[in-house]
Structures are given as C-alpha cells and as structure tokens.
Amino acid sequence: MQLCAQFIGVLIGIASLSTTAYSYSFEQAESDLLTQSNRVQASALLSQASEQEAKAVQGLGRPTVSLNMRALSYHQTADISTQALKTQLAEDIGQQLDHQSTNLGNLGLDAISAEIVNTTTHTLLNRAISRLPNEVHLDAKDSSFTPSIAVTMPIYTGGAIRSSQQIAKLGAQRQSLSELEQISLERLNLIRLYFGAKLQQALQHSAKAQYDAMQLHVNNAHQLERVGFISRGQRMQFEVARNQAQQLYQNSTLTYEQSLFQLQSLLNSQHISTLTTPLFINRTLQPNWDSLVNKLNTNAPTSQKLAKDIELANERVGLAKSAKKPKVFALGEYTPDDGDWFVGIAANYTLYSGLDRDAKIQAANLQAQAAALSATQATTDLTSAMHLSYLELQHAQRTQSLLAQNKSAAIENLRIQRLAFKEGFGTVADVVDAETRLQQVESEMATNAYRYVMALANLLHHTGELDQFSHYLHQADVITL
DSSP states (O other), X not given: OHHHHHHHHHHHHHHHHHHHHHEEOHHHHHXXXXXXXXXXXXXXXXXHHHHHHHHHTTTTTSOEEEEEEEEEEEEEEEEEEOHHHHHHHHHHHHHXXXXXXXXXXXXXXXXXXXXXXXHHHHHHHHHHHHTSOSEEEEEEEEEXXXXXXXXXXXXXXXXXXHHHHHHHHHHHHHHHHHHHHHHHHHHHHHHHHHHHHHHHHHHHHHHHHHHHHHHHHHHHHHHHHHTTSSOHHHHHHHHHHHHHHHHHHHHHHHHHHHHXXXXXXXXXXXOOOEEOSXXXXXXSOOOOHHHHHHHHHHTOHHHHHHHHHHHHHHHHHHHHHHTTSOEEEEEEEEETTTTEEEEEEEEEOOSOOSSOHXXXXXXXXXXXXXXXXXXXXXXXXXXXXXHHHHHHHHHHHHHHHHHHHHHHHHHHHHHHHHHHHHHTSSOHHHHHHHHHHHHHHHHHHHHHHHHHHHHXXXXXXHTTOGGGXXXXXXXXXXXXX
16 A cells, blocks of 8 residues: 555656646746857857957067977088199198208208209109099088077067957957857847747637637537527538638647747757746836937947947057067077077068058058948947837837727627527627637737737847846736736
C-alpha cells in the first residue's frame, strides 16, 4: 500500500514537472532568450574582441625592447696570384745584393771577385724565387654568435598613435552599444513572436467559439426541422454558416501553430505549448513624449552608435593627416659580448609616396561629413517612427474602451437574436450575423491589444528601455485579454 502511494506521488510529481515545462511566461522566454540566443552571444564575443583590440594598442607609445641574435657560420675560399709579389721580392732582394756587392769592393775584394759573387747570388736568388708558387689557395672556415638588445621608442608620430588608440577605443564602445542594440532587437523580436502567438491563439479561440455555436445551431436546427418549426432551407443556412465557421477555425489553427513554431525556433525549444502571459493594454499609463524624445537622443543605443560613428570619422581624419607629418624615434642597441652600444634619435619625413595623402585626407573629411548627415537623418527617421508608435499606442488605448462597449452590445444582440429566432420572429441570417459580429469584436479586441503591445515595445526599443517592458504588464490599470 505504501509503495503504491509512493508510486502515485512520483507520477503526480512528474505530471507537475511536465506542466511546468510546457507552460511558458514571457519573463521565462525573455530569460531563456538572452542566455541562449546565438546572435546575443555572438555580439557579446565581438564586444570582448573589440575591448581586446583597444587594449592591444594602448601601449603603442611605449618603448619596444627586442632581443636580437645573430648566429653565423661561414666557409670562404680564394686563389691569390703571387706573381707580382715574386717580382717585387726579386727586385728588392736584388737591390740589396747589389748594395752588398759594392760594400765588398770597399772592403778590399777585387772587382772580378765581387762581380762573381754578385752574379752567383743573383742566379741563386732567381732560382729560389722561381720555385715559389705563382698563386696561393686560401680556405677559411669559422662561426660566430652575437646577441644584442635593441630599444626603439616613438617620440613624435604626428598624432598617428593617439588617433589609432582613440579609433580602437571608440570601436570597442561602439561594439558595446551594438551588443545592447542586439539585445533590444532580440527582445523586440521575442515580443513580436510571443504576443503574436497569443494574438493567433485568441483568434483561434474566437473562431472555435463561433464554430461551436454554429454547430449547436445546426444540431438545434435538425430538431426544429423534424418537428416542422423551420424549413429545410433554413436548416441548410445554418449548415453553410457552420461550414464557413469551421473553415475559419481551421485557418486560424494553422496560423496559430505556425506562430507557435516560430516562437519555438527562436527559443530553441520544442516543448512550448502554453503561453501564460496574456495580451494586455494599460488603460491610462503611457510614456511621456518629451521624455521619450530626450531618451532617444541620450539613452538609445542606436543614437549613441551614431554619435560614435561621427567621433570615429573625425579620428580617421586625424589619422590621415598624420601621414603628412614627420616621425621621430629614439633608438639604441647594446651587445653584451663585447660591450658595444649606441643610442640616438632617428627622424623620418616622407617627401614623396605613391599613396596620395591629400586624397586620403579629403576622403576622410568627406566621410566625416557623411557620418554627421547620416546621424541627423537617422535621428529624424527614428523620431518619426517613434511618434507613429506613440500615436498607435494612444489610439489603441482609446479604441479599447469602444471595443469593450461593442462587445457588450454584441453579446446582448446575440442573446436577442437567438431569442427572437426561437420565438419565430427572427431569421437564420440574423442569428448568424450576430454570432459573426461577436466573433469580429473579440478578434478586434485581441488585435487592438497586440497593436498596443507592439507600439509600446517599439517606443521602449527606440529609447533603449525595452528591459522595462514587463513593468507595464504589472501596472494596476492593466487590462488583460
């Protein structure tokens, strides 16, 4: 008995978990979207990459220290002619021998003996020199390893370093704004799909209610026809209306299933079947227009991105101008093996280049002007789109009260037409028209609520406050459908 009770408890627990898994509020969908969206994750990674790029260039003005190592191994051969050396050697030694022969005469040696000695020594000298090789072959091999430490540091670059650093910094800031914009776009898309599915669900329920009502009329018509209260033609009129209602219901079901599939695809979940957050309208609460315009210019990621585009374009002008300015660097090198070193300053100024630097500067200036004009036009377009959403929001709020009155009137009219038909005073067409009108009013109310939701979402998106969307859902003046 106890085991059975435990088993039943497990089944109840599983059933409750399944119900929780299939039910999906907008807050749950929003949380899952921001953690699972590939676009949001990709945008976050790009932001991190831009931050690393900005970090990478922050040290461009610092010294660059490098360790240089030169390892050499060489083998060199050469054949050197000795003919000139032999000739010169013979002349030099011959002159010395002649001088010594003269000295022999001064020492008392007779002239004939001195001449014999001189001739003999010259002969021996020529023989000795002739035995020397006419060329010498040299073969040299050696290797060396020379380390050195070199230092370079920019002193003046014409603003190129500062502009490069600012461009990277502004690029990182712009990418962060793009990430916020992407998150807002993902939220806006989620609102469109989530509440679009709720709209299609409401239209399906309305079509189902009309179909059920028409089917009930057909059933009653068969009974009334059998007792002779209505004719066969009147009964067939109900059947035609029933068939039309059935077709409308089938179409609305197909549309709802497609909208639900789109939501499931966005959230990467196939287990969403019950959307618990209803369509809604705030009766009176609405954003202040002046506040919206101010936030559009100061808080919206899109507007801030446009401002960053202008700053980036101006920095690129400075970078282009730096190409026409001189560059000055400090440099030095030290060789530990022999203690050799040098320090100095190097300057570089490009007199002529194949790159037209003036054209680059002109292009950068034109791009800066274009960025400013684009930002102005984009702000105008955003303000216009925001104003349209603001008017749609107000219109939806005003329309809601009229539709509520129309629904009450349609319900009462349907009651009267049904009663009149039973009493024999009404026609089939009157009942069908009353049923159709009630369904139309309910559909209009759901559509109007969806328009309000999207108008509100667009306003908050343009001002960078779409994360406050749920705040309006929980206000005291909210009407849910």
